[in-house]
Amino acid sequence: MTFKNKRRLRIIGTYCIGWTLAFIFLTIIRGVGATEDGAIDFDVAISLVYAITIGPLFGAISGYVQILVDERFYKRTSVRKLLMIRLAISIFFLILLIVVSYLIVPPLLNIDITLLTFISDEGSSAIYFYILTVDIFMAALWQVNLMLGENNLWKILMGKFYNPHEENRIFMFLDLKDSTVLAERLGHIKYSRLIQDCFNDLGVVIENEAEIYQYVGDEAVLTWHLKDGLRNLNCINTFYNFKSQLLKRKEYYLKMYGSIPFFKAGLNEGVVTATEVGRYKKDIAYHGDAINTAARIQGKCNELNKELLISKNLLDKFENNSFVFEQLNNIPLKGKTKEVSVFAVSLQTDEA
Incomplete structure (x- = not known):
């Protein structure tokens, strides 16, 4: 199974758990020590069975919708519009949920009730509002998770990064080639759209288990745990997969910007310190010589006329x-007293 499919299953699993817990919470709040005024009075035990049954089903649907939104609608769409799209879809699935519930609940409780009465039953409006609120809340929480870096929100909530700790990681610094020339030719608005498009296409790196650590201007910083980056040479394949993605869309880039964007990259590994920083804006930061060296190596690409x-x-x-690795002379890097041994990378099919 590809990493992308594993990610999809993880999203669906998260939504299944979230919706099941949400329905269980609703059952406890409405059922324990309270009675319903409407025609339907759920027994708590039956309600819990219903919650455990419907929760995963609705979660799977909601999670799949989130995947579609991420993969089909995310480009050039604001978070507000994304939430509005989710709201519209949520209303549709709420109607579906009502119909499914009508087919299950009255026969289960042996109640003779029309669909219209079932829909307008006392207390139903509160349940509808609760379902829509939970769906929007989960969608918003997912956007926060993406802004912090996938899965980092949970790690921050668990306090994993509160105390600095060491991790062995690989870092890649990706930088747009001839960025100054492009910025002058395109103007800052169109240039920003170019960067936006490039970093949207950078999404292909999830197939190589890369984490996007930072965006800094026209530069992106990727990272892997050492074993993840070494597995199947993910850290190298990431660069060529991104390059291939840009070339697949060359007609679009030529039409919109008059040129195809090319990136250069530097890679290094080592032990760094990972910690949570910021009081009013939380972030996860990595500190150490390994990340600084990766940045310096990338800075030598133009000088050595190499892309990786x-x-x-x-x-x-x-x-x-x-891959083909060409050994270069030891080169001096800014801020380091000793020269560093660096290799240029190319594909086997490339000419030496």
Whole structure:
């Protein structure tokens, strides 16, 4: 199973758990120590069975909708519009849920009731409002999760990064080539749209288990846990998958911006400190020489006329590879007293 499909299953699983807990919470609040004024008076035990049955079903639908929104509607769409799209879809599925509930609940409780009466029963409006609110809340929470970096929200809530700790990671610095020339030619608005399009296309890196750590101007910083980056040479394949994605859309880029964007990249690995920073704006930060060296290596791409450079200490950890590595002379890096051994990377089919 691909990492992308695993991610989809994780999203659906998260929504299934969230909706099941939401329905259980509603059952407890409305059922324990309270009575219904309407025609339908759920027994708490039956309500819990209903919650456990409907929760995963509605969660699976809601999670799948979230995947569609992320993969089909996210480009050039504001968070407000995304939430409005979710609201419209939620209303549709709320109607579906009402119909399903009508087919299940009255026969289960042996109640003779019309669909119209079932829909307009006392207390139903509160349930409808609750369902729509939960759906919008979960969609908004998902957007916060994406802004912090996928899965980082949960880690922050659990306090994993409250105390600094060490992690062995790989870092890639990606930088747009000839960015100054492009900015002058396109103007800052159109140039910003170019960067927006490029970083939307950068989404393909999830197939290589990459985490997007930061966007800094026209530069993106990717990272992997060491074992994830080494597996299937994810850290190298990420660069070429991104490059391939840009070339697939070359007609679009030529039409919109008059050129195809190309990126250069530098890679390094090492032990860094991971910690939570900020009081009013939370973020997860990595500190250490490994990340600084990766940035300096990327900075040498133009000088050496290479698109992808990696450090020797990262190359030494590859168990097998399908790429060509050209050893360059040890080069001085700004801020380092010793020269660093760097290799240029190219595909096997490329000319040396």
